[in-house]
Amino acid sequence: MESIRITERALKQLLAVAAGEGVDLSETMLRLAVAPGGCSGLTYDLGWDTVRRADDELIEADGLSVVLDRRSAACLDGSELDFTDGLEGSGFHFANPQAARTCACGESFGL
Numbered sequence: 001m002e003s004i005r006i007t008e009r010a011l012k013q014l015l016a017v018a019a020g021e022g023v024d025l026s027e028t029m030l031r032l033a034v035a036p037g038g039c040s041g042l043t044y045d046l047g048w049d050t051v052r053r054a055d056d057e058l059i060e061a062d063g064l065s066v067v068l069d070r071r072s073a074a075c076l077d078g079s080e081l082d083f084t085d086g087l088e089g090s091g092f093h094f095a096n097p098q099a100a101r102t103c104a105c106g107e108s109f110g111l
Contacts, residue, residue: 004032004068005080006061010092013083014064023048029058029065034075042075044094 006014018025031049034042049067052058057073059066068076079096 003057003059003073004066004076004078006059006064006066007080007082010081010083011061011064013092018048018064021048025064029067032066032068032072032076032081034072044092046092 014030015025017023018028028048028050029052031045031047033045033047035045036042052067053069055070056067057070059068075098076094076096077098079094079098082093082095084090084093
């Protein structure tokens, strides 16, 4: 499994969000997940979690621990998580080579 790459911009923003929300990164991980929903069938989900499950994949990124369940890891294999802040909107975005289709707004995808 190739796993997931987190760009420097995304990492910087994630660390800033954690600091702003008072998240203790020594005890809290970023959970990346794929969930049913959206107009293309699947959506991306990011959130803080303090529990690492037995089947979670763990990724370390410069002081940030990232966990994914087995199904989400397979759907996101080879993806890149980036952060943009520009005229076309700001936020976290996935470049996912597994996605066979995406919706117009880029918030959901299908395999």
